[in-house]
Amino acid sequence: MSSPIFEFARRYADSGVSRFHMPGHKGQVLHGLEPCDLTEIKGADYLYEPEGIIARSEENAAELFGTARTLYSTEGSSLCIKTMLAIAHRCRKDHSRRMLVMAPRNVHKAFINACILLDIDVRWVYPAAGSRSLCSSGFTVEDMVRTLFACPYKPDAVYVTSPDYLGNIADIPALSGFCRERDIPLIVDNAHGAYLRFLDEDIHPITLGADMCCDSAHKTLPCYTGGALLHISKNAPEGYGECAKNVMSLFASTSPSYLIMESIDLCMDMIGKDYRQRLAECVSRTELCKQRLNSAGWKTVGGEKCKITIAAAECGMNGDELGDRMREAFIEPEYTDPQYTVLMTTPFNSEEDYTRLEKLMTEIPAGKGERAIPDILPEAVVSMPIRKAAFSPSREVDVEDAEGLVCGLTVTSCQPSVPAVISGEVITADIIKILKRYGVLRVSVL
Template identity: 70%
Template sequence: MSAPIYEFAKNYAESGVSRFHMPGHKGKPLHGLEPLDLTEIRGADYLFGAEGIIAESENRTAKLYGTAKTLYSTEGSSLCIKSMLAIADHCRADRQHRMLVIAPRNVHKAFINACILLDIDVKWVYPAVKSRSLCSSAVTADDISAAIDSCPRNPDAVYITSPDYLGFIADIPAISSLCRTHGVPLIVDNAHGAYLKFLDHDTHPITLGADMCCDSAHKTLPCYTGGAMLHISRSAPAGFVECSKLMMSLFASTSPSYLIMQSLDLCSEYLAGDYPAALAKTAGRTELCKRRLNDMGWRTIGDEKCKLTIASAEGGISGDSLGDILRQNKIEPEYTDPDLVVLMTSPFNTEEDFVRLESAMSEIPVTKGTDLEFDGIPEAVVRLPIRQAAFALQQVIPAEEAAGRICGMTVTSCQPSVPIAVSGEEITPEIISILKRYGISDISVLR
């Protein structure tokens, strides 16, 4: 049985059994997938105590990624991020202090939520090279080393995002080597990089030395939205594997989607087949598209093989305006902001898709625009611990009136949910300027 979860659901759907169990649709089609939508009936296994078909599928995926353990998530990388920090917290030796994590600012909001729930302190890393945008971070091993040296005590974990939202990839081998020297686990938000394992040159974080990472399968692989994986390295600290399911269950729904698990199951079967060859072809076509856009005068940035990030403002048009033009040409980008347009590719993009994009871009005149503006977040003025501020009494006020106030609930831009101001930080004029730039007019502050 190559896809055990899917095969079980398919056989059950065809069995004609009278369903006196959840869900309430009883397998009768409304949207179309109801016959395959199950709950934890006998034989279906249980995600957070997997011993049957789910365990079999997860074990196969672990072999594909070369991990000690791979856990499925039906609630995206957001669940994985909370779980990874909980695992590291549960297994740390020093229990005299709150957990201390070193991280650059381009973390996803799920990281901040985990810090609130677990009462984690964060030592923010401000790279020597200014961030490329709010969504990005040029963090290096030297930046991490400087942050460790300036910590009042040895941190409990180092956490980075790679690839970032713009497609830049950190030097994980150097950072992981540094972490091993200091005896600190390295956790990587690899939400955008599930496919990296299957490139001609394997650049997946686990391969490169991370102790744990999360992959949003739905972002780059053929998987339903919400499908993700938490990977634990074979060299991870003691206890990580053993407590992982328990820690994930603390944050997860007790009714995980069997449709998403089937999608992860079938995705794993696909990865074990012809996917590497299809991915190589897509990476080559994406590179050709980049070259063609460059020849038109557009500048593309980033390291990812399956991501196109266009520095549109340098070509005389804002990213938001370029996105609108692309939509008029039946092209929907992943993300736009005043400076950039991000597009993601996979083997399921057709040649027609690429040709349509290249044709649309060729019709837009390239002029001398403005240099890429950087939205490096100014160094935080921390007034209260994150958890204390998040649960304090708050009020919403206009952002322009917030100078000197303490941020209540963390404020982010919309996707990719990168924090501009974190709970407990002082709102400065520089922060207010960035809020305005991203169209955020109100902010929650402490009373």
């Protein structure tokens, strides 16, 4: 017998690699392990019916984020996303029609899973101009207005992903104005943006007018992997807060991890202390790092303060290859694809992490490459509802042989987990090109 997972983790922990990737604690020792791994014993409260310590801790979080209610998830934003859509489904005003959500296409797979489980129809928002990459959307409010006109009836929610994987932040104030004027709830996948609340200028989606959002605390805050928050705004429609716990328990394990809950709990406490100051220092150091990379000839893109997105292809290097060069220099990025190399910073990165990165990037000659070629996602040809296709009998074929067939189970690459083709859509030649670019070689077809 062996313990390969633990052995890998131990070796990685001992290696001294600079962690420019999730989770936010960057491997710093903040917490002991087994002694505190509990279950719902007397006094330890119940996550889905909290009255004691968990209720108090969630109230602390609600106060920190200025929400009506904040729920802990020990199963990431993935659980929060299903929960948010189920809440919107349950509390919508008109139940006589199928649930309809309007969303830009760069959704995480968890959104599609929620649509499958809840039998939701989606009207995709395609930007008239700008990026159509899998990772980012580039939509404007005008794109929303245009798409709204094309909807068969008023959608039950607008759902957006912001920040996206490349560090772009949507115009949430404009979007929330658009939604409020039309009385449509706004739901934000803020998995990458828990820290936005604590910047000098608070740009958290709840502050800017979203009705609900999820934050993967583990992605940008010092919290164990799996720790996430579901926020419900003080202005959210009636009934959201009241049903939220019951709805979340529909999808969740009955054994929530206490280690993860403790980690969120400690994280909230730390945020209440010196975190803001440390975050401000991290933002300055990240900005300086970007400037140094730019001086060395590397182009960085995206407005997010704690992401360094290197437009590698534009500087003459494949983003995946740049990621490999980083690994040789003991730097692990968060994400790479042929166009981009993405690094995430938090206050738990050390000065050595930054200097190691800066040294490497001045040693690699930046050149002149092609402007990034976006994936130009073609508008979907929908052949049947997402749920129906996902539950229909299907078989797997090579992508090369899939042209003209209907997608069975949604297809994503492991990262960024944004689907190029969704259950019920026709697989076209353009889609096949995108799938191959993201390393997806087999697809499920009906």
